[in-house]
Amino acid sequence: MSTAEDIGDDKVADLQRQMLALGAAARAAAAVLAKTPAEVKNLALGAAAAAMRDGAAEILAANATDMAAAAQRDLSAALLDRLLLTPDRIEAMAKGLDAIAMLNDPVGDTISEWQRPNGLAIARVRVPLGVIGIIYESRPNVTADAGALCLKSGNAAILRGGSESFHSSRAIHACLLAGLRAAGLPDGAIQLVPTRDRAAVGLMLTMHQHIDIIVPRGGRGLIERVQNESRIPVIAHLDGNCHVYVDGSANMEMAREISLNAKMRRTGICGASETLLVDSHCAASHLAPLVKDLLDAGCEVRGDEATQGVDQRVLVATDSDWRTEYLDSIIAVKVVDDVAAAITHIENYGSHHTECIIADDVEVAERFLAEVDSAIVLHNASTQFADGGEFGMGAEIGISTNRLHARGPVGVEQLTSYKYVVHGQGQIRP
Numbered sequence: 194m195s196t197a198e199d200i201g202d203d204k205v206a207d208l209q210r211q212m213l214a215l216g217a218a219a220r221a222a223a224a225v226l227a228k229t230p231a232e233v234k235n236l237a238l239g240a241a242a243a244a245m246r247d248g249a250a251e252i253l254a255a256n257a258t259d260m261a262a263a264a265q266r267d268l269s270a271a272l273l274d275r276l277l278l279t280p281d282r283i284e285a286m287a288k289g290l291d292a293i294a295m296l297n298d299p300v301g302d303t304i305s306e307w308q309r310p311n312g313l314a315i316a317r318v319r320v321p322l323g324v325i326g327i328i329y330e331s332r333p334n335v336t337a338d339a340g341a342l343c344l345k346s347g348n349a350a351i352l353r354g355g356s357e358s359f360h361s362s363r364a365i366h367a368c369l370l371a372g373l374r375a376a377g378l379p380d381g382a383i384q385l386v387p388t389r390d391r392a393a394v395g396l397m398l399t400m401h402q403h404i405d406i407i408v409p410r411g412g413r414g415l416i417e418r419v420q421n422e423s424r425i426p427v428i429a430h431l432d433g434n435c436h437v438y439v440d441g442s443a444n445m446e447m448a449r450e451i452s453l454n455a456k457m458r459r460t461g462i463c464g465a466s467e468t469l470l471v472d473s474h475c476a477a478s479h480l481a482p483l484v485k486d487l488l489d490a491g492c493e494v495r496g497d498e499a500t501q502g503v504d505q506r507v508l509v510a511t512d513s514d515w516r517t518e519y520l521d522s523i524i525a526v527k528v529v530d531d532v533a534a535a536i537t538h539i540e541n542y543g544s545h546h547t548e549c550i551i552a553d554d555v556e557v558a559e560r561f562l563a564e565v566d567s568a569i570v571l572h573n574a575s576t577q578f579a580d581g582g583e584f585g586m587g588a589e590i591g592i593s594t595n596r597l598h599a600r601g602p603v604g605v606e607q608l609t610s611y612k613y614v615v616h617g618q619g620q621i622r623p
Contacts, residue, residue, distance in 0.1 A: 205392065212396040215351055216403025218381030219324045223349040226382055227321050231298035233376050234344055238294035241341070241372025242287040248368055249283045255364035256333065263357050271461035271520040275331040276358055286337040286365070290372075293341045293587035299606045300347040314616040319609040321347035323405035326397050327590060328353045328419060330411030333361035338588040339408075340369045340383040345587075346608035349382050351404065353397060355411070356389040363387075398423040408603070410591040413518075428599055428607075430591035432518040432544040433463030435576045438535040438561065439483065440552035441474030447573060448479055448551045453486045455549060455576040461520045463592055464547050464579030468515060469526045470535045471500075476528045484526060492522045499528040515542040532557050536564050543567065545594045547579040568594055568601040 226234075245252070256278040263276055299319045306316040325348045327339045336354055343350035354362035366385040373382050386393050398407065401424050408428045409419040416429055437455050439448045455466035469487075471480050481503040487494055488506050495510040507526070514525040515538070529535045532550070539548055547569040550561040558572045569579050569592070579602075581589025586604030593599045599607035 208388065208390060208392055209396060211388070212386070212393060212400065213403070215381075215384050215386065216324070216400045218379070219349040219351050219384060220403050222379040222381035223321065223324050223347075225379055226344070226347045226349060227300070229347065229378065231300075233378065234298070234347075235294040237344060237372040237376035237378055238290045238341055239372070240375035241337075241369045242290035242294075244368035244371040245283060245287045245290070245337070245365070248364065249280060252283055252361065252364040252368075253278060253280070255360035258360045259333075259358055266357070268357070269521065272331055272357075274459070274461045276333065276361070278333060278361060282334065286334050289334075289338060289582065289588045290341050292582070293345050293605070296345060296587050296605055298345065299609050304611055311620055312618055313620055316614045317611050318614050319606070320612050322608055322610055324349045324351065324403060325608065326351045326353070326400070326404040326407045326425070328394055328397065328407065328409045328411070328415065329591075330355035330415060331358060332410075333358040333365055335410060335590070336362040336365040336385070337369065339590050340366070342588055342590055342603075342605055342608060344373075344378075344382060346605040348608055349384075351384050351386065351397065353386040353394060356391075359389055394418075395422065398425065401425050406598075408590050426598070427595075428591075428593050428603060429595050430463070430603075431546070431594040433465065433546045433579075433592070434468070434516065434518045434542065434544040435464060435466045435547040435549075435579070436468045436470060436535075436539050436543060437466045437549045437551065437576060438470040438529075438532070438539075439472060439475065439479055440532060440535075440550060440554060440557050440561075441472040442554035442557060443472075443475060443479065443551040444553055445479060445482070449482055449486050451549065451551055451573070451575050452483050453490060456487060456524050457490050457492060457522065458575070458577045460522050462577070462580075463518075464577050465520065466549070466576045467517060467519055467524060468538075468542070469524055470529050470538060471526070472532070472535070473528050473530050480526075480528065487524060487526075490522075492524055494524055494526055496526040497528060500526040518544070532561055536561065539565055539567070546592060547571070547576045549574065549576050568592060 302319045304317040329335045369383045407425045494507045495514045496507045501507045545567045548567045549571040552558045562570045581602035581604045589602040
């Protein structure tokens, strides 16, 4: 008779066998995808998009199951919004697949080429990374985006979605499988880890013989765990503690529109601004309207002494507020001396994700863009444009805050590496 400990060991062994089988299937599929023509991959993406539209009712039903369970867990409004699927959001996912299909296939592109004095012709050519493991939370649309981007870039994908989106991700993955089968591609090209067991994540992080890159997308706890435990290179997506700086030269109406949109369009996305910095040179004219707009839109404002003085509804900001990614209708507001002080504040408190300057002074704007060390810096545009789709990439796996291998939106090109192809005519090295 098995003891409880024995049963636990059996469960771990079964999960390990299951994960290794996924890895082996992905490695075999990656070899196929690396030489699959663009038109075949595009056929699979188009068929997946069609399956998603035809199966919208099933996806919505699966999402309703996830939403009901999430409501019982008392998740925040921001997390519920990330989890929710609607007919419009399903159509947006399908359009994303269509858009990825229309992108140029990066595999085989010649990045650069040159000829040496000895006659050797050398080219740097894009190749797939291989097998990519994606670990993500909440958003079921990542299942579609990540699977499609990996396929387009010639990579096999192993997807591990959050437990809260388990049923939604399975329904979306079924559509991706339908696309693969329509194009005659192996099921192993896009696989979904079929368990909620958190131990599966730990196993993925050690499967270096099968997985070439790990991409985590989620909260700080997930990212830190992956970075600490992974034996595989990681493309990390850290906090989106994003800033908007309103310079003294900023146009008032532009500043009001951008700062409100950057915070309130969708508060639960990583590109939502979390801190508003206002130049002291325009605080007398700009600060009160900017704060009022946010408060009237239902945003809680936590400010420094100057900000508290313009509206009695402003709460006191603490040091932790400058470091916080709220992902909610909350923003920290501070008056700074000038652009140099804004840059220093962002360096001290930011997460190197996305920052915006609103300014008519081109020299000031260029200084901000050059000196702020973040993956995305914008001039006179909302931080909510921090998105691969908005950058013309079709979709993204996430916004990388790494410096290597990719930075900013991770699209099809960022999911490739390169090799050197050298042509000679019999040269030998003296």
